[in-house]
Amino acid sequence: MKHNKLQDVLLVLPGYLVYTVFMIIPLGLCFFYSFTNWDGISKNYKMIGFRNFERLFQDASFFNALKVTLIITVITVLIYNVLGVLLAVVLNRKNRVCAFAKSAIFVPTVLSSVVVAFIWSYIMQTDGGVINTILGIFGIPPVDFYDSPTHTIVMISIIISWNGLGLFLVIYMATLNTIPPELMEAAEVDGANSVQRFFKITLPLMMPGITINSVLSLAGGLKQYDHVKVITGGGPGGATQTITLLSVEKAFSYNRRGYSSAIILVLFILIVIVSVIQISITKKREVEY
């Protein structure tokens, strides 16, 4: 069939123009800057080869940021996906109790990360915070969530999970709905108990949802910025900085745009590698029925 070429072009071009100018070119520039000593202001900068990357791998603050980012990613991915799958299975009934719980868990998802971080920084205060007030009622001595960076990061990971769980739950529940009920009934007739049904039927058939959710949660964890920025600002002394926080600080507070680009490039490569590995693992486990 003949189609009007001009109309085709008019439909495709605007999108690709925006995409090229505001995504592809900046992406290319990020690669380019990471090999320069650009400071963001001066017109003159020069190519310095791999020096930014050499410096990066001797930079203790980078390795600390990498550690912090990985802790946050591991904890949030586990909570989102393990708790997400379990809650989806538990709440997969059509009654008011389940509907209420589903909406309740989804409410924080629509809140901005800044709002969530402010509420929780009040709750986790050492003096007069809600957690410690409640612990005090039971005679338990107050917990200091800021006594070590690891403590703080674990707590922040839980806060991030509280904020985002709803989205993952909804995607898992939608995936559950695609499983034909006859399969479950047949397994029940064949004498499979509920644990067997979960591991042999539900979980394998939920793989498409698990693929989407683990990619979303991994990328979300690796690029974490907002909650940490509001709750600790990356402190004390950069101890709770994530990779994104470190790179933004280098770019805008120290005007080391070249070095900052190198940090962000490493993050990007990390996300690509992790996602590719992750997709190839879960895709293999997806089953047809």
Place this chain on the structure above:
Amino acid sequence: MSTVAVSNAKRQKIVKRRIGNFLIVFFALVYLIPLYIAVSNSFKDYWDVIKSPLSLPTAPTMENYKEAFHSSNILSLYGTSILITVTSVALLVLITSTAAYIIIRRNNKLCKLLYGFALIGIMVPPVVTLVPSIKTLSMLGLMYTPWGLLMFYGGAYFSTTIFLYTGFINSIPVTLDESAYIDGANTFTVFFRIIFPLLKPCTATAVILMGMWIWNDFLNPMYILGSTAGKTITLGIYNSIGAYTSKWNLVFANVVLASFPIVILYLCMQKQFMTGLTAGAVKG
């Protein structure tokens, strides 16, 4: 004997279900505690928050809201956020749905190439392009303007949105548009009159997902809008709360003012949120 056994088993099942329901409701209520804390403390005065953070306000006051409303200039923050979110989402839906349609339906070498090209950005988090975008946006005179942020989002979420649309268009039978072409309709008419309305579930997914991400975004507006081009609600709240430090009663009033419309929107459109989020993403 047997009837007793049956009714026992039945009773056991009912008790089990009751305990299950109780645990579910308990979990949901615990999940909502942080929101209860924020809302209840926003109606207390400073000392009441310190003395009894967990109780309901004994003498509810609107003072915090009055002060927050004036000092944070909430209405103008909302204006900026609504303008940026609505224009960005509309731009994304328009440019990706049209491009996705041609790429999927024409199915030639160039289109396959364009499809692959579009997917490059899918794993690029917006923060990767933030620093270099400051350079490109300045060159185009868009830096420190809402339009700059709009174009930034257009680039940043192009891949994700076109990915949603291409998947969805693939599931619409080609015969539908072919018969329209035979009737003499041109590509524009076929797309906007026939195909676009059919994309509604996918558009809903895109609107909700992008709308939520853009509305709640913090890092990108902070640097692209700067201090002159107005502030989004997230950014404005961050700045004004930063100034209060420990006046939690005011912090919570700000928090509630910033979240109230989006929570109401969600509660009114829950069904659309839940189904919309997944209709375009999960095969059903």
